[in-house]
Structures are given as structure tokens and as C-alpha cells.
Amino acid sequence: MTLIKEFVTQEEFIGFYLLKEVEVKLTNSTPPKHYLDIVLSDSSGEISAKLWDASELDRETFVPMGLVKVRGMVQTYRERLQMKIMQMRPVKEEDGIKLTDFVRSAPIRAVDLIHTIRSTIVSITDSEIRSIVSYCVDKVEEKLTHYPAAKTHHHAYFGGLAYHMVRMLELGEFLCQQRSFLNPDLLKAGIILHDIAKPEEMVAQLGIVSEYSTPGKLLGHISMASNWITEAAIRLEIDLDSPKVMGLQHLVLSHHNLGEWGSPVQPQTAEAVALHHIDALDAKLQMVEDALNTTPENEDWTPMIRGLENKAVYRLRV
Numbered sequence: 001m002t003l004i005k006e007f008v009t010q011e012e013f014i015g016f017y018l019l020k021e022v023e024v025k026l027t028n029s030t031p032p033k034h035y036l037d038i039v040l041s042d043s044s045g046e047i048s049a050k051l052w053d054a055s056e057l058d059r060e061t062f063v064p065m066g067l068v069k070v071r072g073m074v075q076t077y078r079e080r081l082q083m084k085i086m087q088m089r090p091v092k093e094e095d096g097i098k099l100t101d102f103v104r105s106a107p108i109r110a111v112d113l114i115h116t117i118r119s120t121i122v123s124i125t126d127s128e129i130r131s132i133v134s135y136c137v138d139k140v141e142e143k144l145t146h147y148p149a150a151k152t153h154h155h156a157y158f159g160g161l162a163y164h165m166v167r168m169l170e171l172g173e174f175l176c177q178q179r180s181f182l183n184p185d186l187l188k189a190g191i192i193l194h195d196i197a198k199p200e201e202m203v204a205q206l207g208i209v210s211e212y213s214t215p216g217k218l219l220g221h222i223s224m225a226s227n228w229i230t231e232a233a234i235r236l237e238i239d240l241d242s243p244k245v246m247g248l249q250h251l252v253l254s255h256h257n258l259g260e261w262g263s264p265v266q267p268q269t270a271e272a273v274a275l276h277h278i279d280a281l282d283a284k285l286q287m288v289e290d291a292l293n294t295t296p297e298n299e300d301w302t303p304m305i306r307g308l309e310n311k312a313v314y315r316l317r318v
Helices: 056-061 110-123 127-138 160-178 184-193 214-218 220-235 243-254 270-293
Strands: 012-026 034-042 045-051 067-077 080-090 202-205 208-212
Touching (some): 034 056, 034 080, 127 220, 160 184, 184 270
Parallel strands (some): 045 080
Antiparallel strands (some): 067 080
16 A cells, blocks of 8 residues: 555555545536545655545535545645545445554554653642642543643654643753753643643544634643642642733743734743743644655755745755
């Protein structure tokens, strides 16, 4: 079976893939016709696909998280590969195909990621900060073992959120050694808490986000995490006016940096400045790594990366 990262334009193929996203749309023709706008994925990557002239049965049969056998043609559209589906059917039991075979996952086991996060919490010397962080992690620990960090942009796979946290903790540890004015307890806490409410913001299965939850749409993970810090302080009988509580809330509320990116305030403490840039650095480098890993080795340029201002990355061969 041809992996998605091995697709070549104008190539016809037959293979098994996961329906990551499926949306029914109408063409601009007169009269308009239904078609399925699809994202197919496997363990190597994903590709946009179209099933034209979708029948009513097609529209009822093909839904997200379904496995399908596809015959199609790879084409180039706006400098990106896209698939024209010629035939598609649901996977049958006799095909011997398992859903887990098509799931991308973090390169480190979930149990090891959670162990690193828990060990970091234990290493926080301030007992009140440590207790608040532990309280918030307890709310989502089971989901933390498999949730992605985002729907599409970065770490969008099984265990991606925990992997994102651990990579950020490694960067944070280096910065605290280099910059002695940073408070390690606050920075560790901010890294663990900044996206801690993502599992309640998104609805995901096997690392694939199907939609945003109602709290996710109405509140968002930033305000939800800030509320959890308040809730933790009340439960633990920590003064809500404490600089520690306010400092943790500021870390969460400012980590996207700008209002148009979702932050109600900009970073105004040393640790908040560091957190924002650690988060951005890890996310953007992961976008680059994912793009390179899912682009065929013989291709010099990746597709355009939305999170990098729609720029492609060149594979410099030295």
C-alpha cells in the first residue's frame, strides 16, 4: 500500500486510509451538485481529497474516523498535492485493517511523557505552586495520555499535547540555567498549565480532533485554565490575592501574546515572556519537522505551512 508521504502527482493508486475529516459541500455549477471534501490520513501524513458527484448513500456512509479503501488519482492543486477519488468503499472485516494502524503518535510513549510531567511537578519547590499544578493536571490526566495539542497546526496527533509539554520543559530547563533571573518554579508551572485545558476544549479520538466542545467554543482553553487555577486555590485554601496565584493566571492568560491570537493580556513578567517564546518555538519547529517528515525524500520543498505564514521549507542537502 502506498503511504501518503510517498504520493507522486499524476499517480493512480489503490490503498486503505482513514477518513480524518468529511464535509458535504455543493459545487458552483448550475444546478449545484453535492461532493465530499475529505482529509485522508495514515501514519505518514494526510492529504486533501474530493469525491465528486456524491450520492445520498455516499453522504450517509462516509463519516469521520471511518476506514476506507480508495482508488484515486493524485493531482497538484495550488502547489499542493490533492487526491481525486474515483472509487471508495468502507473497509470490510476480511480486509484485516485496524484503525490503530493509521494513527500518528508522539515519538515518545505516553507513559514516559506523563512520568516526566509528574516528575517535574514533584521538582517544583514551592508547595502552593506545586499543589495548584498537580490539582489542574489531575483533572485531565487520563486524556493527557492521548490528546493532541491542536486540531491541525502542531502536535496534532496521539499524545501530542503531553509531547509538546515535555519538549517545552526541556527548553525551559535550559533557559533557567542560562538566565538566572527566571523563576524555575513559575516557568515549569506555566509550561504545564498553559494548554492544560485543551482536552476539555476539543473532542478527540485517537489523537484526531472531530470538533470543539461547547465550553471550548464559548470559553476556550485559556480562560478555562485560568478558572482552574482559581478553583485550585479555593480548594487548597490559598489566598486568591496571592502573587503566586496571580502569576500563574498571568502565565496562562498571556501565553498567546496578542489579543488577536487569543490572549486577553500580553506577557508582562519575565516568566510569561519566556513561556510565550518557548511555546512558539516548539510549535513552529514541530510544524517544520512534521512537514519534512511527511514530504517525500525526493522533494526539495515541503507544502506551504500555514503556521509559518504560508511559507514552504526547503530541504537543504549538505
